Amino acid sequence: MLKKVAWVLSLIEDLPVVPQHYFKKLVNTDDIWEVRVKSGGESYRLLGFFDGSDIVVLDYAFQKKTKKTPQNTIKTAEERKREYFKRRMENE
Secondary structure, eight states, X not given: OHHHHHHHHHHHXXXXXXXXXXXXXXXXXXXXXXXXXXXXXXXXEEEEEEXXXXXXXXXXXXXXXXXXXXXXXXXXXXXXHHHHHHHHHHHO
16 A cells, blocks of 8 residues: 555656546645545545645545545644644744
8 A cells, every 4th residue: 555655646746737536626625635545445545735836745644434535534634734834934
């Protein structure tokens, strides 16, 4: 699974346009994006956000067992995003 995650992250980094099958913005969120990884019948998701136009910060990962992304995982990712930018502003 680790190799598959690394491969998908490499696609996101290298391709000018990444297929939604691997990377998509979640609707009705505070600009949270989802990295989608499937391997051996298992689905994993990494949630994160952009810091500028070139940096993606991944702040939450989980094994997906239902069709919808659980709301509590989205809330956690959004909270971590706010904390990240708050800390960044304090350190500038």
